[in-house]
Amino acid sequence: MKENSLTDTAKCVEVIEYRLIRAETVEELLGAIFRVLSDTSMHRLAWRGQADSNWPIRTGLFRRLSRLFPPEAMPQGEELNDFKLDLIKRAMALNYYSENYPETWARLQHHGAATHLLDISRDPFVALWFAVSGAYYERSTECASLYALNVTEMHHIRWPQLWSLY
Structure with a gap:
């Protein structure tokens, strides 16, 4: 290790x-x-x-993005928030969205989405x-x-x- x-x-x-x-x-x-x-x-x-x-x-989001971008081009700040926002929009379309923000992320994580949660x-x-x-x-x-x-x-x-x- x-x-x-x-x-x-x-x-x-x-x-x-x-x-x-x-x-x-x-x-x-x-x-x-x-x-x-x-x-x-x-x-x-x-x-x-x-x-x-x-x-x-590493979080699932980090692993997913590291497959798409070289280390020097990894999304940061607003770019990273855009990825999260896109995931929330998809969650809303699939009825995974909840008014409880942490619960939404936990649901997405549980169902295999690449989130910032560990x-x-x-x-x-x-x-x-x-x-x-x-x-x-x-x-x-x-x-x-x-x-x-x-x-x-x-x-x-x-x-x-x-x-x-x-």
Whole structure:
């Protein structure tokens, strides 16, 4: 795994601790998950599973746009907002739109749209399922990744509202 993959994810998130834990067996993996939960019992964690440990953590929108544009021409600012606005217009046409803005984005994300949201879960086993099933369906020979993100200090996010959408 690339050492900078977490720090590239979001410039507004400070990575306080970064540990790489390798597990070769199911027992080792379960032990590692329970150790993380035990070590961080006073923290709020968000979990993310990915099929390939070489992939940096990126949103679907970023991945989609990176296939369309070279790095130096990636949409920024107003251009990026135009992509989001186009997606909202399509959502309205398909009746996915809601007056609740976060709910609209969550619905779109759930139905496979490339949004600026990042799929996370409060449950490490849900994230693990995404990592393992993604590796299986993509026939990946790489190691899958399970990330535990400490979101305790992210006070600007209304977590109870966000969690209730799922």
